[in-house]
Amino acid sequence: MSIAFRSFRFLSFCLIVLQTLTESSRIWAQTVGPALQSNSPVSADDQKRTLGELMRQMRWVEAAPIAQALVQTYPDDPNWHYLLGVARWRLEDPIAAIQALREAENRGMDTPPLHKALGLAYYSINQFILFEMQMDKASKLAPLDFEPIYSLGRYRESILNDYSGALKFFEQATLLKPDHSKSVYYKGHCQEMLDMWPEALGTFQSAIVLVEKNRERFSLPYQGMARLLLETKTAQALVFARKAVELEPNLDSNHSTLARIYELEGKLPEAEQQLQIAVRLSPNKPGNHYVLSKLYRSLGRTEDAQAQLQTFQKLKATYDESPQ
Amino acid sequence: MNRHNSLRVKKSKRILLIAFAIMCGSVCPVAQVGPFSSPAHAPQAKTQEELDAYLQIATGQDPNMVIRNTETFVSQYSQSMLLGMAYQYQMLAYEQKSDFQGLLSAGEKALKLQPDNVNTLLTLANAIPNALAGRPDSADLLTRAQEYAHRALRGIDQMRIPLTMPLERWESSKAEMVSRAHEAFGQVAMKRNQLPLAVSEFEMAARGNPKPRGSQFYRLGAAYAAIGNNNGAVTALRRAADLGPDALRELAEHELKELGGMHPE
Numbered sequence: 001m002s003i004a005f006r007s008f009r010f011l012s013f014c015l016i017v018l019q020t021l022t023e024s025s026r027i028w029a030q031t032v033g034p035a036l037q038s039n040s041p042v043s044a045d046d047q048k049r050t051l052g053e054l055m056r057q058m059r060w061v062e063a064a065p066i067a068q069a070l071v072q073t074y075p076d077d078p079n080w081h082y083l084l085g086v087a088r089w090r091l092e093d094p095i096a097a098i099q100a101l102r103e104a105e106n107r108g109m110d111t112p113p114l115h116k117a118l119g120l121a122y123y124s125i126n127q128f129i130l131f132e133m134q135m136d137k138a139s140k141l142a143p144l145d146f147e148p149i150y151s152l153g154r155y156r157e158s159i160l161n162d163y164s165g166a167l168k169f170f171e172q173a174t175l176l177k178p179d180h181s182k183s184v185y186y187k188g189h190c191q192e193m194l195d196m197w198p199e200a201l202g203t204f205q206s207a208i209v210l211v212e213k214n215r216e217r218f219s220l221p222y223q224g225m226a227r228l229l230l231e232t233k234t235a236q237a238l239v240f241a242r243k244a245v246e247l248e249p250n251l252d253s254n255h256s257t258l259a260r261i262y263e264l265e266g267k268l269p270e271a272e273q274q275l276q277i278a279v280r281l282s283p284n285k286p287g288n289h290y291v292l293s294k295l296y297r298s299l300g301r302t303e304d305a306q307a308q309l310q311t312f313q314k315l316k317a318t319y320d321e322s323p324q
Numbered sequence: 325m326n327r328h329n330s331l332r333v334k335k336s337k338r339i340l341l342i343a344f345a346i347m348c349g350s351v352c353p354v355a356q357v358g359p360f361s362s363p364a365h366a367p368q369a370k371t372q373e374e375l376d377a378y379l380q381i382a383t384g385q386d387p388n389m390v391i392r393n394t395e396t397f398v399s400q401y402s403q404s405m406l407l408g409m410a411y412q413y414q415m416l417a418y419e420q421k422s423d424f425q426g427l428l429s430a431g432e433k434a435l436k437l438q439p440d441n442v443n444t445l446l447t448l449a450n451a452i453p454n455a456l457a458g459r460p461d462s463a464d465l466l467t468r469a470q471e472y473a474h475r476a477l478r479g480i481d482q483m484r485i486p487l488t489m490p491l492e493r494w495e496s497s498k499a500e501m502v503s504r505a506h507e508a509f510g511q512v513a514m515k516r517n518q519l520p521l522a523v524s525e526f527e528m529a530a531r532g533n534p535k536p537r538g539s540q541f542y543r544l545g546a547a548y549a550a551i552g553n554n555n556g557a558v559t560a561l562r563r564a565a566d567l568g569p570d571a572l573r574e575l576a577e578h579e580l581k582e583l584g585g586m587h588p589e
Binding site: 095096098099102105122126127128129130133159160282283284285315318319320321 | 363364366368369370371372375376379382383484485486487489490491494
């Protein structure tokens with residue numbers, strides 16, 4: 001879940017940055033700073049051009065000091081504070097990002113990209129009240145934009161485990177952007193968690209159609225299908241689980257789902273192999289060790305089972321498995 | 325020693341900041357911020373201005389500013405869920421200024437709001453024995469220091485860390501914290517003149533720390549010297565001199581000279 005959400009945050013931020021740069025004229029229009037100075041050795045115009053180029057190329061380490069220099073040259077211009085905030089965020093310094101983005105906001109910037117960026121930065125330090133406020137602002141300014149709605153849904157789903165609340169957001173997000181496979185998948189995931197399995201099956205199927213149409217490497221709809229079908233239609237579930245692994249081989253839950261199906265089919269060596277991959281990918285997840293322990297017991301490998309059980313107990317006592 | 329103190333405060337602040345970034349109470353030696361709660365239970369700022377004010381404290385470099393900003397924060401946001409963390413920063417700022425009374429007061433305010441906060445407990449437990457001179461309540465303070473160290477050990481045991489933190493990293497952070505608790509026990513024992521106990525606690529602190537610290541070996545050396553074990557003292561003081569920092573190295577070398585242990589082994 002954590003990896004999935006990190007990639008969500010990463011993708012969301014990429015979207016925001018790209019949107020910011022492509023919508024630059026709208027934001028630039030808010031600029032009330034002084035006229036550009038071109039008498040310095042490296043002119044402000046050059047710095048702006050360079051910064052834009054570096055940000056397009058996602059070269060954040062180089063972009064940040066240029067943004068900082070522009071902030072010092074034009075302290076009243078919110079744009080440079082905003083871009084500094086974006087660079088700081090990408091350099092994994094959420095607190096400096098928030099501070100820069102707040103400077104932009106305090107200087108009058110009031111754009112969807114700013115509110116979305118600030119909202120995600122708040123999210124990253126678990127400031128959820130402020131996250132929700134920013135996403136609401138973004139949504140009011142751009143009511144046709146699905147991203148804030150999607151983010152709010154992800155928050156409700158992954159942090160609060162409020163699946164019925166999240167479902168409403170995902171339904172709205174899919175109305176605004178019907179071809180967004182992730183919104184469709186998470187809508188299905190909420191239906192699954194609310195025991196609306198027939199609906200969830202249909203929604204996962206729709207997400208799969210989108211993934212294939214968009215040629216995305218997004219495995220969760222396949223994994224979802226496998227989960228729902230594994231006890232009733234194991235052969236079909238196996239096809240979906242294999243496809244999930246093919247699409248995202250580094251997601252441990254894809255391997256543990258496949259392992260479960262192999263186990264149901266009595267293919268214990270194959271199940272063991274998949275569980276070992278899952279453990280290698282996420283060594284800290286207690287659950288994978290527990291399942292592997294049970295499997296070893298079925299295979300009569302008592303010592304291996306005991307070792308896995310001990311690891312499970314140790315990890316269980318160490319790690320907080322609540323949403324992160 | 326001041327520079328050493330300042331480095332420790334900086335490290336503690338860094339830990340606090342990282343910790344805040346993770347759970348707001350929780351990534352890294354997130355652990356040091358107290359028992360982890362899930363993000364859903366992380367302390368929340370209710371307004372952007374409240375968080376701005378808090379971040380000003382958390383990122384402050386000048387201890388006087390941190391102390392002042394904390395007071396302002398307390399008066400403006402007296403019901404803030406971030407108050408406990410703010411007092412922790414204030415405590416560290418007082419530590420940086422070597423202001424024991426301020427440290428004690430801020431630390432205890434932090435503990436009222438976050439009673440199991442290991443970072444606060446360890447800071448207080450280690451600071452108290454160093455600041456007893458001339459105080460009529462020194463016996464009571466020593467008992468408090470000991471209790472804080474005990475509570476810290478219990479808190480460390482109960483900590484749950486995020487799945488993103490590698491087990492090895494956690495075990496190293498945990499051992500560091502346990503080491504600080506034993507250092508506090510050792511200091512309390514020294515003040516009570518329980519010298520063999522002090523040696524044993526300082527041994528656990530110095531040798532159990534995965535990131536060996538000169539100051540812990542220095543205390544160990546002093547404790548060995550106090551019980552007349554010169555070999556033990558010389559070995560520990562040499563290690564302290566190796567580890568530094570500079571001010572501590574000078575102290576350790578001075579003690580070694582006194583013991584006649586400056587010559588190579």
